[in-house]
Amino acid sequence: MKTTGTSTPWLLSAPALALFAALLLTPLAMTFLLSFNSFSFYGGIENTFGFQNYAEVLSDVYFYEIFGRTFLIAFITTAICALLGLPEAYILFRMKPAWRSFMLLIVLGPLLISVVVRTLGWAILLGNKGVINEFLRDIGLISSPIRMMYTSTGIVIALVHVMIPFMILAVWAALQRQDPATERAAESLGAGPLTIFMRIVLPQAMPGVLSGSLIVFSLSASAFATPAVLGGRRIKMVSTTVYDEFLNTLNWPLGAAIAILLLVSVLTIMLAWNKLVERRYSGVFE
């Protein structure tokens, strides 16, 4: 009886575990192994074992620049998402229920549309002959177009649009957990609306902002579609570089090494961030 008792959960989750192993762990392990192989322009991939791909990436300033840009873009996107998402979630939270569900639909609606479609939409808006530039020229504000396509700024704008629903949802969950009477308690003690927001609401919503940041940062750092469409060859991010190594240069081992480095660095940043948050907020929130 005892053994069936402990093995039942495993049996029940076996199909999911099998799927997980087949579709995620296997390719990941194969990529990991691939990253130790070598590649020559004429011979193709050779089944050797060595760290030369990692050495190549870690000794080349070119890759440092790409990694640096990727994390900077991910960081700025996360910061903007937090700055916009927090007040937005709070305003939504304070709305009358009927309005709230409508507005929530508008905020979360973009999640229903493919990232590629949304990014192409941004391309139409941001291009040199795009809607924004045409409009600014027509009203005479500018004479030559502002370059937004193939810039980091363009990528950040589109990424914020893609990622902000995740931030809003995370903050929303945190706001929902807070006791609405705490705001009234602060008010009765003499606090104005701004003080209430800064001193009462914000700190209680902080765990939501921090977990939202975790999601947004990792998704932004590994985003592919948005930088591919809006950055193209000119503004390379790690994911688009990996793609190029695999499909253009055909240097799969090098691409695999870069992919593994991205995975490891994102994981490291996330774990460190999580540790920091836990240390800061343990004992305060359950």
Add this chain to the structure above:
Amino acid sequence: MDQPAFNHGLQMAFLELQALNKRYNNVVAVEDFNLSIERGEFVSLLGPSGCGKTTTLQMIAGFTQPTSGAIMLNGRDLGAVPARKRGLGIVFQTYALFPHMTVEQNVGFGLEMRKIPADERRRRVADALDLVHLTHLGDRFPRNMSGGQRQRVALARALVIEPELLLLDEPLSNLDAKLREEMQLELRRIQQEAGVTTLLVTHDQSEAMALSDRVAVMQGGRLIQEDSPFDVYEKPATSFISTFLGKTNSLAATLERDKAGTTIVIDGTRLSGPDTALAAGPVEVSLRPERIELTDAEKATISGNVIERVFLGDQWLFRVETPIGKLLVMQRNLGRREANVGERLHLSWEPEAMRLLPRGEG
């Protein structure tokens, strides 16, 4: 300038609720509510769920706008004063402590908002924590405290700003029975030490009676009686109040008058009645179970068989089938064997123990 505060030449109570009304669309939450509270008084607002107690409190606090009526505090009309300028101390049902602040920071928040310098703030926070006996827990977070301790923090936070008025919304309802009794005594002590005018909202009649100088009973958004705890219990204005406050036997009766006095007729049984101002005719008799005594057959007002018996530790509760109906009888436990189900009991009571109320009310 040491003149007593007369307002417009009229003597006004410290807190006056004048003809307060609150309507939500077509739901009437509070209707024509008038109440005066004197400085230093402890008044309870007592009533069943949904009778408008919280709504009344929220209007005083400034979180809800009255549909009509006025709230006067110390001669000042609070109507146009926003909640944060009213300077009232409020203890919420959920305590509403700030989870991200320590006990000291929680208690000090109101002083900080008043821009009290740090050293005075520290002193006053320490005094407030001393008052609620929590001096040793100043740097704890609320999450790591028991219900009773959180309750005290909430109380200290409300009192430290030296409010003119303390509002308590069911502050003890989240505590278990034993702790609730302890906190009742604590609350009364703290209120008296701080000398603060207090309005407590509760649906627990024993809490209202134990704590307050005066009880205001609400029903369906209206104030139906305000009196000392003893008087609301002993002289309930309606049969609703007599059943809501404690246990009672409610009996439909007819009142007859003659030169010798009054007679109560219940189902053909004639009993000598109490002095009353009521006119002869149909009345309702309210007879508290603790006023009925067990006696001998010859001295009995009425007799009957026990149909139910409950032992409560300090007392026995009997249900007795009598010619005037089933009566609830309470008998102090004297450590001896009491009548069992099926045995006969002889009951007697003073005529004055019967409270007469006009029939058809409540």
